[in-house]
Amino acid sequence: MKNLELQKCILGPVYTNCYLLKNKETGELIIVDPADCPEKIEMKISLMNGKPVAILLTHGHFDHILAAQAVKEKYNIPIYACRQEEEMLREPSINMTVHYGQGCSIVPDVFLEDLDVIRLAGFSVQMIHTPGHTKGSCCYYLKDEGVLFSGDTVFYGSVGRTDFPGGSTAEIVRSLHKLVDSLPEETEVFPGHDASTTIGYEKRYNPFV
Template sequence: MNNLELQKCILGPVYTNCYFLKNKVTGEMIIIDPADCPEKIEQKVMQMDGKPVAILLTHGHFDHITAVEAVKEKYHIPVYACRQEEEMLREPVMNMTCHYEKSCSIVPDVFLDDLDVFRTAGFSIQIIHTPGHTKGSCCYYLKDEGVLFSGDTLFCGSVGRTDFPGGSASDIVRSLHKLLDSLPEETEVYPGHDVSTTIGYEKRYNPFV
């Protein structure tokens, strides 16, 4: 992690990992999955002395998006997401926010396609489309920093659940192999819930391989 300062907050009713990626040189910051509690997100930004420039979404479920609009408005920054997640993000019934007090309909500013590479906050980032948990689930790979943000696709020793609308057990297994077959074993993996892992560990011990 040459230029990357990485921290997280655990937010919301199902303990979602919201990640903060700060460029040590420029101070610019990326926020991944602003799950809930925008005031806590603002506190973390201030603690890290960062300047948010982008929001990246791994998928559109309620527990990853509730604070998106508040954070976007606070910092006037764009939202990035996988193109296949457009409907999920837009429709409160599909993203399940309609079951809570904060019904959300989100229209990202930038739609990304599989293996697109883009730059923000001084980092080169590749999106990897990994359907299975949802149709438009994706991961973000920072090759130069050796890190992958896997959302709810890959967990330590497991994968995301596939019983929600748009989920597919066969798709998520294919997505798991897509990650494990293409990324270096030393890559650090930061999932949407629970603890971090590595590609090498998952190759050896993930029962879904």
């Protein structure tokens, strides 16, 4: 990680990883999956002395988006997501926020297509569409920093659930292969839950490969 200062908040009822990506040179900061508790995210940003410039959503499930709107409004920054996740983000009955009394509807400012590369906080960020957990699940790859934020597509030695609406075991296996067959083995993988891993480890030991 050349210019990346990476910190994590574990938030919400299912212990979701929210990542804060700060450029050491510029102080600009990206928020990946503002899961819950906007106050905790704001406190972490303050402690990092970062200047938020964008929110990246890996997918639209309740446990990854509950603080997104509050954080967006606090810092007046755009939300990015995969185009195929538009309906889930918009509809509380599909993203399951309605079951948590919040009825959260998110309308991203920017929809990305597979393999789009954007420049944020001084980083080159590539969105990789990895359906299977949801139709619009995606990962964000910072090639120059050697890191991938995999949401609920890839976990340490496993993959995300496929029994929710829009899920598909066949698709998530294809998505896993898409990642391990194309990214360098030394790439560090930071998932939406639990511990980090590497592409090399998953290529060798993930039973879904």
